[in-house]
Structures are given as C-alpha cells and as structure tokens.
Amino acid sequence: MKEYLENINKAFESKARLGIMSILIVNESVDFVTLKNLLDLTDGNLASHTRSLEELGYIQCQKQFIGRRPNTTFSVTQKGREAFAKHLNALEEFLRNQNI
Numbered sequence: 709m710k711e712y713l714e715n716i717n718k719a720f721e722s723k724a725r726l727g728i729m730s731i732l733i734v735n736e737s738v739d740f741v742t743l744k745n746l747l748d749l750t751d752g753n754l755a756s757h758t759r760s761l762e763e764l765g766y767i768q769c770q771k772q773f774i775g776r777r778p779n780t781t782f783s784v785t786q787k788g789r790e791a792f793a794k795h796l797n798a799l800e801e802f803l804r805n806q807n808i
Contacts, residue, residue, distance in 0.1 A: 713798070713802060714798075715794055715795070715797070715798035715801075716795060716798045716799065716802070717791055717792075717794065717795040717798075719760070719761065719764055719766065719791070720791075720792065720795050722757065724747060724749055724753065724754070724757045725757050725760070725761060727746070727747045728743060728747065728754075728757060728758060728761060728767070728782070729761070729766070729767075729784065729788065729792045731743060731746060731747075732767060732782060732783060732784040732788075733784055733789065733792060736783060737770070737781045737782060737783040738781065738782055738783075739779055739780065739781045739782075740754065740758075740779075740780040740781070740782070743758075743782065758782055761788070764788075764791075765785055765787045765788065766784065766785060766787060766788030766791055766792070767782050767783065767784055767785060767788055768782070768783055768785055769781070769782055770782075770783070
C-alpha cells in the first residue's frame, strides 16, 4: 500500500488547493472573485493557496485592469496539469488496491 501513496502530491492535500486545481484544469482561466465564490474562501485564504501553487509552478497568475478595476486571473501550467494528473492517477490506483 505504501508504494501507492508515494505518488500522492502533498501540494494537493489541502481541500482548497484540490478545488483550485480541479476548477482550473477544466477552464482556460478563472478570475480571483469567481474562484473565491466557488470555493467559499476568504480573500487571504485564496491568495495564500494560489501563491503556494504558483511558487510550485503549477498555476500562473495574470494581473490586469479592466477599466479602472484590477482583475487577477489564474490558469494551470503544463507542469501543473501533469502533476495533478499524476496525483489523481495515484489516488485511483490507491483506491483500486484496497482489497484486504
């Protein structure tokens, strides 16, 4: 069983980060407010989790202005896509091999 757990990525153990990645995987990009509302997170909590994923190179952040209002959008990188797929595959493999 231990070998199945080795490929589980600690970066995705948090419910918030798992949610962020799940949303970004199926969308080209998502803005900060939409992510915050979908995941029911505070501004600070979302900022902390997205910063961690960005530092790992799993997501990228783009800041721009729409009119006079700042707009932050996030998208998943190829590295993030690959890491998340590997994580999901490890979870599936772990679940498939739970026969005692």
